[in-house]
Amino acid sequence: MSLLKVVDLHTSYGKIKALRGISLEVNEGEIISLIGSNGAGKSTLLGSITGIVSPASGKVLFEGKDITNNRPNEIVRKGISISLEGRGILPRLTVEENLRVGAYSISNKNEIKAAMEEMYQMFPRLAQRKKQLAGTMSGGEQQMLAIARALMSKPKLLLLDEPSLGLAPNLVKQIFQMIKDINQKGISILLIEQNATMALRIANRAYVLENGIVKLSGTTEHLLNHSGVKKAYLGEVR
Amino acid sequence: MEHFTGKFNLEELVYKYRYPLGAVFLLLLLGLPYLGLSQYVMRIIIMIGIYTMLALGLNILTGYTGLVSLGHSGFFAIGAYVTAILMLKLQIHFIPAAFIAMIITGICGLLLGLPTLRLTGTYLSIVTLGFAEIVKMIIMNWEPVTNGTLGLRNIPRPSFFGIDLTLANHGMYYFMLILLFLITFLCIAIKKSKLGRALHAIKENELAASMMGIYTARYKILAFILSAVITGLAGGYYATLVSYIDHNSFTFDVSILILSIVILGGMGTIRGMFFGSILLIVFPEIARPLMEWRFVVYGLVLIFMMRFRPQGLLGWRTTLPFQVPVNAQERQKRSGKHGISRS
Amino acid sequence: ASTKESSQDGPLKIAVAFPMTGDNAEYGKSFLLAAQIKVDEWNENGGVLGREVELVSYDDKNSGDEAASIAQKIVSDPEIIGVLGHFASGVSMVAAPTYNENKYIEISNTASHPDYSSIGDYIFRNNSVISSEFGVIEDVLVNDLKLSKVGVVAIKTDWGTTAGDIAADIFGNNPSLTLVGREDVLEGSDDYSLAIAKLKEAGAEAVIGVGMYSLLAPLAKQYKAVDPEIQVIGLSNAYAQQLIELGGEAAEGIIFPVSFYADSTDPAVRKFVDTYTEEFGSEPSALAAQAYDSIGILLEAVKQNGSTDRESLRDTLNAISYPGITGETQFDEIGDASKEYTKLVVKDGKFIRFSDVSGK
Amino acid sequence: MAFLEVKNISIQFGGLTAVDGLDFKVEEGQVVSIIGPNGAGKTTIFNILTGIYQPGEGEIYFQGQQINGLAPQKIVSSGIARTFQNIRLFPDMRVIENVLVGTHIQTRYRLVDGFLRIRRFRQEESEKIQFAAKLLDEVGLSSRLNDYADNLPYGEQRKLEIARAIATGAKLLLLDEPAAGMNPKESEELRQFILDLKKQGYTILLIEHDMNVVMNLSDYIYVVDYGKKIAEGLPQEIQGNKQVATAYLGESEVDL
Amino acid sequence: MILQQAFNGLALGMAYALIAVGYSLVFGILRLVNFSHGSVYAFGAHMVILFVSYHFGLAPAIILGVVLTGLLGILIDKMALSPLRKKNSPGISSLITTIGISYIIQNLLMMAFGSEKKTFPELFPSKMITIAGAQVSSMQIVMFIASVILLLVLTLLVKFTKIGLAMRSVEQSEKIASLMGINTNFIIAFTFFLGGASAAIASILISGYYQIVYPTMGFVVGLKAFAAAVLGGIGLFHGSIVGGLVIGVAEAIAASLFGSAYRDSVAFIILILVLVIRPAGLFGKKGIEKV
Ligand SMILES: Nc1ncnc2c1ncn2[C@@H]1O[C@H](COP(=O)(O)OP(=O)(O)OP(=O)(O)O)[C@@H](O)[C@H]1O
């Protein structure tokens, strides 16, 4: 059954049409990658799904229910959670408080505690810096925090917007490994990545966005071998 | 954004015909007194001129540099009082008196600028507000000099070649035009030079500005001084116009009025200061029949403005192409071979 | 002859310029009403010189800028023969030169700045002169109450400062009185505890509140809280019903001189007070009564002058002796009115003549 | 003495030692990279070099002059400019105006000249505008000259930031993760661009996590962790370094 | 004498502190300098005298007044400020907006109630108590206790509760807070309600003490309270209280040394002096900005 379904979505910023009719689907248990160059509309799509920008037309369905134009907090409570591009951590809260905010929709204290322990195990650096103000963390440290925070709410669907941005190579590998692990626990994932090679390797299926429309879609094997994709996104090296 | 195309055309049109339009405008300004307007109307026009000067002054600080002052009535008061006291007590002519007043307001600008260097946003605003309150207290209590709450009366009008400038002989009007012209020219010159760019850069991102080698502290102080000096000059002129000043002429409301003009007109623009002061000075006059409702309407105007046009009525990002001297444009035509371009 | 001659028919206009909005709107409104009552009386009797009288009201917001602009507006209307206004001395003095230059009569019922009326021949004041009020207070202190240590709390406005100076001068020169302290307090602050503590420390037996009811009532309240024995004294400006309402218990025993007494049995006073109270909902203050009389004087002068010629009108006004509800009014050479005073005291929530209590 | 020489610098934030007794050198005309795990202290090194933070100890020499302890403005004037890990443009200014701000210290006319609009002012102003236009042309932004900086896509903002740094007249450019957020194709273009800059004689100190860029561009690499240098050498040497592999590159390929 | 003035200053400072807490609350959560706070403060007192005049009884009138003023806070936000936040308008727009609101409230109050000063009912029969030779009124002690309670309640609320965490998240980014499942509309409305209600509580206590009410009553105290809030470190409740007390005592000292006329500007002189030495106020920490 499809967990998330986007039907013919249009979104504009004033005169700029960022999305011009996007349809896609995420099934339960899948990892879906979304690639496309700067300004293709990837982040806007995530924004439209989570309700921070309101689409001009089209529909977003989650577990079969229409969530278009719901408020972000309602959407999050339904089981979608997001790690934002550019981290979006709360700079004047501590690391621990940021995580707490991530678990805002959970009311069971023990559950929160357990989730927090889990995150600290996953990211030992965060455990060392529980009381540091998130704003003073290094770029990569903030990225870890953003991902950890998104996981705190135990989502059914996790939206990741460029999670490897600014991370050291070893961490990038770790993050991708983690995405797989998370997925194995039954969380579906919609992943935006500039690192297209990795993104395509990890995903079940992928969509290529260009100028606000889906240019290509299909299984990852298919796209990895597609000449256009190779040229535009994978680069010659590697 | 919505008015994009409409404004584009208008702006381009105005730019294209800027010389004839400017000439017409200038002629209109020069001929204004001979259109048979009553003294009442002329007085309002002069008040518009004064508030335009004040707005231009504050604009340097708030519009160009991004430092919000809630206390410009303080500089206004200092300019007015110093000029008036020098003219009254020492019988000095307006020009040197106003000049000294400008120096003193400039020094006050410096003194206020120094402690506020490390402050931003709210902290800075409240300090400027406090400065104006302190100035008011000094005026009220330093009786031997300021005459305390009784105010200063019979401030003489400026006179040139034995002729007193008055409202009736239109001398005050033309004198205002000259001052306004000078100040406007100064503001344009600042804006179009490296000083203007440096101030703007500070407003946009102070850290990045200092990484460009801009001494942000010095420039902020300079903005304070320039702003204060212009405001002080407007104050001096104001004192001779009304010929009576007391502390009530320089309240918090005056600071707010100046700030509202700057914001309503369009922060950082020069056209906006003229437009904003016309609007906010004329409004209370035509709104007289509204009586008590006038302030409510005024409040609503502020709220609606901020809601629907926060960049100010005449504040928009220009769409006119940046003027690059010709020989460079030619070079620009052979487009770059090296350079990462994205397809 | 004057350049601007008003036309011979149509209503004869008088401008009323006060704050009608803002902090001091209560005053502007009450003066306008008082003036209107006087105008109505005349119009009922056929107007003046056969013409109906009309008031044109302006709102100066108690601001000099506004007043200057209003003055320009007024003097460009030839139908207007004179102006009642403005409220604060400072504001009146910004506008006065414009009136004077254009030969428009200005009568202020509130201005108290010593220099106000000397601005020009056309500028008149129908308000009590502070020094004579203090004369009365001096008499109360020395002869009636036999108190000697006096403190002054003055509002920090042009009026309050001037009055405070005069008080200091008068009490300082009286051998049987000692001025133990003078505190200038700012408008808009309702806490006088700091000033009170100083005066109390200095041993004041009587405190004189130089301000409107809005100063006197809280001052009395706060002073009596720390020193129930204190004698509070006010000036005629504070004579308003609100003094009792606001002061409550603490207003009891406050003494002040007035030239107008609303409970007077004089039929003219009764008539005004009743009409006013019916319209306004509370009794008129002394200042409102002066507004009423000012219009009366002006209209009487027009009548006696027989024309609206501005120069002769001014001369008539200078010569007039007008029996109004604030006593017999005459203008001296600079345009100040001399008044006579009655002493009032607050007793059982009412203003009564001091002589009725003390038997003097 | 080397072009840039850093001797034993350290800095602490509260109890945390972010940079710990670091030495390194940059020779003129080279591209030198600093790599290391997140939070290793790389950006902090840039902040120290540009005078934003004062090092607790240590010395920094640039072209033989000691520059530690100088104000950021002085350091820029001496010839060091930088870009930021999170882009800091002047968003409400046009692209060309951003570059013109960069020419600030190169602009010699005095403020009074500007008010009097004398010849020197006008001439220099027009020179600077031409220079800025040329620079934009070189980085491939000439079509964007009239746009406002905040309307540029991410990649172009990065380029503009570099152009602005060059406009200061700097000889040494400090670039903090310029390829972040770019896809492999774009980062390859960026690599070419930096190579061009090197050819033009600029010296570049680079922080970058994109190994394609680092390994194919650097003349020399320093690896830091916990504020300390853990390795240095030519790209090949670093790639083969065991310690670097564990601390930074990741030991094994991910099992995907 | 000195002691007496110190007590007077403390009492005065308590009034500033009570109002300052409201500034701090709204600023702390919404980074907004709410210039309408002084008018909202006046509104609160006027509501109480209105209900009292309709014979509601003092206690119900007070409760109604506090609730209504809280609702006014919400109304202000919904009508004028929330559209600005949605558009990410610069701070100066909200500042001007709150000034506009202030004009409207003040003038509507004037039209409805007149500009004259009116009496406010006594909250309870106040007595003078002599402590170490200085006289203190029992009302002042109540004010002191009330503001300490207000301080504690608000601090606990913001620092240690879940809703407090949500408030602090909203402060830093409304967008991100909502993406974390926080109902930001509710949180902001709640904050404005608290802001309004705290203004009303302050005005009831202070009016109960001075027994004077008029539409512009919030202006001068409002400015000084704002100064007090900034002095302590705006956004910090304990800072507001200490800031208020410092200013109150400073005024008392200035009045004793130089005379009452110098009193009003002391707040600002102290403020400037403190900010020169500590740019973020007495308790404020320097803002962090990671480069
Ligand atoms: N707040 C905004 N206002 C105006 N235009 C916007 C806004 N946000 C995005 N855009 C524009 O919408 C388009 C799509 O942007 P979006 O951020 O969704 O792209 P993206 O694919 O996520 O790019 P990137 O890889 O840089 O993150 C771009 O042209 C961008 O300039």
Ligand SMILES: Nc1ncnc2c1ncn2[C@@H]1O[C@H](COP(=O)(O)OP(=O)(O)OP(=O)(O)O)[C@@H](O)[C@H]1O
């Ligand atoms: N102002 C500060 N206050 C407290 N700690 C800080 C501050 N600035 C940096 N740090 C800490 O110092 C360490 C080094 O930070 P820095 O930004 O230099 O890392 P980096 O090497 O650039 O990492 P990244 O690759 O993730 O950007 C980090 O652990 C960070 O949390």
Ligand SMILES: [Mg+2]
């Ligand atoms: Mg994106």
Ligand SMILES: [Mg+2]
């Ligand atoms: Mg970094």
